[in-house]
Amino acid sequence: MSDSQLLPTGQKKINHLEMIEISKFFPGVIANNRVNFDVKAGEVHALLGENGAGKSTLMKVLYGLYPPEEGAIKLDGEQVVIGSPVDSIGLGIGMIHQHFMLVESLTVAENVALGLASTRGPLTDLDIVSQRIQELSEIYGLQVDPKALIWQLSVGQQQRVEIIKALYRGAALLILDEPTAVLTPQEVDEFFLTMRKMMDDGHALIFISHKLHEVLDISHRISVLRDGHMIGTIPVEGATKEKLAEMMVGREIGLKKERVSNEKSEKKLILKNISAQSDRGTPALKGIDLEVYSGEILGVAGVSGNGQKELAEVITGLRNVTSGQVVLEDEDVTGLSPKELINRSLSYIPEERMRDGMIKEFTVAENLILREYDQLPFANNGFLNLKNISTHSDEMIKSFNVKTPSQETTVKSLSGGNIQKLVLARELFRKPRTLIAAQPTRGLDIGAMEYVHLRLLEQREEGTATILISEDLDEILALSDRIAVIFEGEIMGIIDREEATTERLGLMMAGVVE
């Protein structure tokens, strides 16, 4: 670390930022309860916690998006008031949001210049801004073309724009909110290089993630939040995944279920040369060939937006193919309706559980019979059998361990993990012969994730043919028998789990053909 009080950008360092006894309440929820947190120049301080633990709230308080109810923020020993992003930016605090704050239809330079005073008064000075962007790019190795439109850039490049935007505003302290969630493993490596460079130069970095190995890799100190409380801050030396997971969840995580080896038997589902369009009418799938056997989990890995959604929808009858064939149990089912596919024992765990998986205004009981609402034992000649429905709900709530006040509760008031358990209950109780699981654990905390994994492995043992679509490579590697990698609507290759490594999959995810 250099001893100068200035950063290479010319900005003064933030030597020590402290958040003291911060409390933030939302109606009915204590998001932060007397939380203490601090970060120093030249260090990466990781903030860990499950969804809803209060990480984002704490950072939004620091960035001036939420006013705290109690507590103080001290910058180099002096108390400061941060009422809005204008204040935090003025103090040298920058934030890279999980969902990028970029205007897609504008250029890189325009996005950087937005909201800043121009050297030409009311007129824009994009040429000067572009020059400065080039300088910053060179210092930090963040190559971007200032004239490019945001929507033309890859996710990794967009992230560079976000970092440049913060540095341009003189950020000495950067809040990085799950920056690696959208990146391929190679992009993560590059991103870490940038982080290390910034750290060596004396930036203070706050790193939010729930990927434990990344946190262990890059951080100096790790703080864990749970239910709005600060559980503890520990140095990275001596920290282990198990220890961190335990701090996050509050109990010991019981570990992985052993995968039993299964004999591959019959081909359940065959996709032959499938092509389909996206919602925008552009080609989303380009000649996909896949086969799934009973008793097998076929993992489909890839960075989101490469055709995964369309793939799931084509198989489940929600999207028409432009060419190709879907064969389910030796029968051509191309173009059949979702209902007809349901009747052929196909189950679907959709990516957007709140939008496609559940009707959030309906009760737990109603949502549990969405697939068989018109069949015995739930209905007879068009009349619902409320007694059977109620018995069924109680059984499901119990056997899938759903935490809900009652079966009459509307689904929208349940937590993400419990909603996903309901989806699983509905899709798995009928013992599907084929299962499409799209991002089944996205947004779930460790406990719920563990549960979903156990259930998927159970299905595998019972002989279900499963396609597991996921962006989470750890999940893919933990569950799959074979792994297909999808990139821009094409399968880059299919490899056995035993031969798969993160590096190899990462390259394929970036479009390198095997």
Add this chain to the structure above:
Amino acid sequence: MIEKFFTEAVLVGIIASGIRLATPYLYASIGETFGQRSGVLNLGVEGQMLLGAFAAFYVSLTTGNLWFGLLAAMLTGLIMGLGMAFVSINLQAVQGISGIGFYLFGLGLSDLLFQKLMGTVVTVSGFRPIYFPVLSDLPIVGQIFFNHNILVYGAYAMVFVAWFVLNKTTLGLKIKAVGESPEAADSLGVSVSKIRYLTISFGGMMSGIAGASLSIALLNVFQQNMTSGLGFIAVALVYFGGWRPIAVMGGALLFSMVNSLQLWVQVLNIPIPSDFAVMMPYVLTIIALVVTVQRVRPPSALTKPFERGH
């Protein structure tokens, strides 16, 4: 019969009045372009125009000064615009519906004031064509370009001002950002409500001038519902022009040329039923919208109220 059309005088007349008739569309749709670019759909343009037209006419009539009339129209439009801004920004109302409310309010109030304060249709002598030495006397060109009143030239000037502001200034950058991604703008310290207040009240002022251009420059009368849908067409022209001022002007010109054509068809007594002639501009709007709406993507945040943290 048809050959009557192809005389020089008639063709020049059609083009000249086409250029003139575009005036109210231009003011209204350029104002609306700013609002929509910042993410607010104001469907109350027609009502703002009617009140503007009345204010301009009544003040001109009573004071005898057309400039006071114009000022009154601008103020009226501004107040209406502030109302729309308050309802859509502070109260976060559904913009399509509240716009219709403002339209009906303008329609009703302008008629009420007309009944109470004037009662009968009278005329004022409105803005006169400006005489440019030499230029106005040129054959054809003089007739087409140099024989209009100040509000006509003002309308075209506003198109280029709008283009300049949207593309060359920091304000324009903020407006576009607020309309595309208010979250991003907010995170950089741009005040979403301030920008939207600015564009909506400016749009209201422009609608007021659009109304004035009818009542004290083009027609020189005030009548109940004298805009007859013109404000709604102005909103449609913004979509037609893909939210870009120059293209909006193209749409306004196309529309007013067709309008001018149908007026001449009637004047010359060409045997096309007048109902068809009158229908032409409206049919054209529908066709134009169907053809273009698929082509350009509207500002992403159009009609979406902004609330931090959602």
